Amino acid sequence: MNNPFENEERAAFRETVRRFVETEVTPHADEWDEAGEVPWALHEKVGALGAFGFGVSEKYGGLGFDDCFMRAAFSEEFAMCGATGIPAALGGRGISIGPIEKLASEEIKDRVLEDIVLGRKGSSLGITEPSGGSDVARLKTNARLDGNHWVINGSKTFITGGMKSDYFVIGARTGDEGLFGVSLFFVDADTPGFSRSSLGKKMGWWASDTAALYLDDVRVPAENMLGDQNMGFIQIMQNFNYERIAMVAGMLGMMKVCLNESISWAQERETFGKPLIKHQVIRHKIADMSAKIDQIEAYLNQICWHANEGEMPVAEICKAKFSASKALEFCASEAMQILGGAGYLRGNPVERVYREVKVNAIGGGSEEIMRDLAVRQMGL
Ligand SMILES: Cc1cc2nc3c(=O)[nH]c(=O)nc-3n(C[C@H](O)[C@H](O)[C@H](O)COP(=O)(O)OP(=O)(O)OC[C@H]3O[C@@H](n4cnc5c(N)ncnc54)[C@H](O)[C@@H]3O)c2cc1C
Structure with a gap:
């Protein structure tokens, strides 16, 4: 489905990130994940893309504007490298720039913000x-x-x-x-x-x-x-909003990895005399995964529209986060099942996504806490 909120700038930004991830990240994903680190040059290259500059003035190396759709596109496209430890390695910056940009003294901002935003410092x-x-x-x-x-x-x-x-x-x-x-x-x-x-x-x-x-x-x-x-508690809670939106978008990218890997394997693999994709049970798994992806994508777009309007939809962000981690858990499990033994081997993106479900269900506010907050936002 086309995204009704897409425009030329957003499409161009997404395309830039997609090309960057395909050429500069995915080919190294296994190697960096096994090594337990990414080269520092990656921080600087992603800084040059503008990915840490949302909501940061140009004076400090930022973009001078904010756009939730572009933030989400970055997280989603990056997650499609199939190893979300890579965006996480850069992501400490993503969740700490906000308080520095909004709350630090001019002296601190002049001293450190540009270096952080451009990836020279972490x-x-x-x-x-x-x-x-x-x-x-x-x-x-x-x-x-x-x-x-x-x-x-x-x-x-x-x-x-x-x-x-x-x-x-x-x-x-x-x-x-x-x-x-x-x-x-x-x-x-x-x-x-x-x-x-x-x-x-x-x-x-x-x-x-x-x-x-x-x-x-x-x-x-x-x-x-x-x-x-x-006033730190309120500032921490406000800062969580974009972190959680980024996590939902990242999970969407991971779900798409599961779907894409499942489809290409099921088209290639033959069992009982026909391609796996022709077996109805497998087709239904694909349909279920695809429907969950559509649901999370539509929810995320709606949330981004509200965030851009200046009305941060806190309850919906919480609900989207636990819905996305549950949907991701489903997609990772189904994809693993479709791939069979091949999915169990290290180096397969589905094997990695499967192991990275839980950090999304716990980090940045666990599923239980997200449900609690959502109900509290309903005045209950
Ligand atoms: C890989 C990774 C990276 C992280 N990065 C950062 C970071 O950069 N900065 C940072 O500050 N933190 C970070 N975190 C911490 C993360 O935010 C916490 O793990 C998370 O908030 C949960 O806290 P906890 O692990 O202490 O669990 P606890 O708070 O001890 O909770 C344990 C379990 O009990 C559940 N629980 C707690 N209270 C209730 C309740 N009232 N009702 C029902 N269930 C409840 C929780 O949902 C959880 O499942 C990271 C975590 C991980 C795993």
Whole structure:
């Protein structure tokens, strides 16, 4: 189906990303995933495409405009390389640029933003702690004011890109318990007292590193507080919106990988004297996968239209995220079944997608938390 919201600029941007992914990413996907990292040049090449510049002024290397459809097209097309650890390796930047761009002082922005947006430096978002990630209002890392510095103590875990990033947006408690006691801080990785270690091997997203961060009397200037004191919870929740939209779009790309791989295998493979694609059970699997893809795509387009109108549809974003992870789980499982033993072999994109379903069902707000938030948005 044609996308009714497509226009010339969006189509051109999607085509540019698609060509880039086909020529510069997909041929290396296996190698980078097995190696557990992407070359730094990839950050810079993707920065040059403008992919980190949405909503960022041209003064800081950004595009000077925002467009949810283009953001989504980037995530979807990138996921079609079949190894979403690769966009994740770049993606710590995607989820931390927003707070820096919106809330940091001019001095910080002048110093770091262009380097981040153009991929010369990395940045990550540090919210989740060893005591838990779902209940953000209860985070324990704390910051106390000492003269004109904040002194931060605590630890973070599961931080995407955390081993390589130069800059961090860190959530810390500056007030009482609960929602209105949390603030955000900009922290340079070379600040004394800051250290990190790799979480090691993961089920999926091999190409991206995931770190634990330790903040031991990390002193940052008072100006490093991002936005207003004790308003961090709301800022974190607002920042989640584009992260979740990007995840829905990425899952859409992964579902398309499952469908495409299934169709080409089923056309090629013969069983019981005819191509697999001629067996009705297989045809129904293809129909079911295709219908789920259409549903998520239509939902995503509707969400992007509202986001562009300035009315962020929070309930729909939450519902789309858990619907997409459930649809992806279905498509990955059905694709694996259609491919049979071939799908079980390492190096097959379906094998990787299958392993990368769960990070989408947990990261950026789990399915359970998404359902909770959606119902709360319904006033219940
Ligand atoms: C690969 C990866 C990358 C990540 N990258 C980042 C990052 O860059 N920055 C960052 O800050 N975080 C990151 N995260 C953390 C992620 O956001 C958290 O894992 C997620 O929010 C869930 O937190 P948790 O793992 O601590 O689970 P918990 O909060 O301990 O929850 C455990 C389980 O219980 C369920 N649960 C919790 N509360 C309820 C409830 N009230 N009702 C029903 N069920 C409930 C949850 O849904 C979950 O299934 C990443 C995670 C992964 C796996």
